[in-house]
Amino acid sequence: MHILRRTILAAAAVSALLASGAGFAADIKPRLIRFGYGLNEASNQGRAVKLFAEQVEKASQGKMKVRAIGAAALGSDVQMQQALIGGAQEMMVGSTATLVGITKEMALWDTPFLFNNTKEADAVLDGPIGTKVMNKLQDKGLVGLAYWENGFRNLTNSKRPVTKMEDLDGIKLRVMQNNVYLDSFKMLGANAIPLPFSELFSALETRTVDGQENPYNTILSSKFYEVQKYLTISNHVYSPWIVTVSKKWWDGLSKDEQKILADAARASRDFERKDTREEGAKALADLKGKGMQINELSPAEAGRMRDKLTKVNASVASNVGMDLWKETQDELGKMRGT
Ligand code: TK8
Structure with a gap:
């Protein structure tokens, strides 16, 4: 009885450790992520992509490498979206407005004067409505990770x-x-x-x-x-930007790898909004x-x-x-x- 109880406790401890990711080698393979964006390196977009890349490399102990490619060198938003859907490119950030042809619900963010201020924008984009719209991308071969701020136009x-x-x-x-x-x-x-x-x-x-x-x-x-x-x-x-991943590629990642990308997308979102607002001011x-x-x-x-x-x-x-x-x-x- 005693031994059995101890075994159960030990098993529970192991699974807790596994869940926390500590103590065991996480399931991370060498990965190359081509991350395209439209603005130049010295923009708010470029700075946030750089932070994302650093965070992913750090969290994966150098196994996952992000090649950040700005100034639309991989193509316009619309071209990159197609490359992601086809699996020829892993990630990008671009305007939600250019995604409407793929996912019609994205047009919500095009509504003139929808938000009065960034507080409203953050709350709706990061809340259930923003998530619902973002998840619509999955049927079309894209996975949305976070909304960044492009800003008031x-x-x-x-x-x-x-x-x-x-x-x-x-x-x-x-x-x-x-x-x-x-x-x-x-x-x-x-x-x-x-x-x-x-x-x-x-x-x-x-x-x-x-x-x-x-x-x-x-x-x-x-x-x-x-x-x-x-x-x-x-x-x-x-106008929001949205960080998207090729679903074809994403589905082949381990849970640990997916978590590294999702966490880095959120961290870079928080950085990006702050940076954008400071620069904008x-x-x-x-x-x-x-x-x-x-x-x-x-x-x-x-x-x-x-x-x-x-x-x-x-x-x-x-x-x-x-x-x-x-x-x-x-x-x-x-x-x-x-
Ligand atoms: C950058 C675009 C840009 C958008 C536009 O790729 O096209 O005017 O505001 O930020 O997504």
Whole structure:
């Protein structure tokens, strides 16, 4: 009896140790992870990918190596997504907006003015709604690990200051490859043109397009200020990035390996949001220093644009499904105490 009890206790201790991963060699094989992203190394995106790579290498004691490849050298967001689905590339980070063609629920994050602030964004993205949307990727050959912050988007152009909606008339405005963005800016009167981010700088430089919209951080790190004179503070939408893995490749990993990647994605998310917000807080002054002319919209004009833009809400709702739309509105309502 005594011996049996001791055996059971010992077995319980062993399984506890196994579960904690301590004391036993974890199941980790040498792995090469090609991790692609669109911005350059000196951007908030590049810094966070670097942290992710370091953490994965450390946690795997050098067995799992991350080859971080920025500046869209592996292709645009859309091209990399296809490479992940096919298993030709292991990981990437990019805009959720470019994933809508694969997983329609991602369009939720394209809703103009969905979040009022980053606190709301963090809570919804990291909560049950964000997880639900992220998990939809699995049916399409992708595994989502974490949402990073791209941020609130603002308008720039090389033609004129945009102080009212009518100033957008005829402005050739690059948008992401995403119908909500396309429809939104057409509705505002711009000549909206979808283009991959990787082609954006040269399109602005050659004046193939007049303007674009992205967070301050990107306008700064991608040096758009060299080819864009006017910046309008519009904060028209909060845009997330998402870290994704090829499901084909992920399914062949051990539980230990998967955990290392998931933990590093979360750690880099926390780092990235902090870094992005710190940089964003002083980016406007930096952009001014680089010669950009910056204007805020008057409350009346901001309101007019907002009213126009929220006309796309009905189509977002029908695309993502009424249940998900309502759940999100309810959640935001609760947070706002309305
Ligand atoms: C980078 C893009 C970028 C996005 C865009 O690959 O395309 O404008 O904001 O961050 O995902």
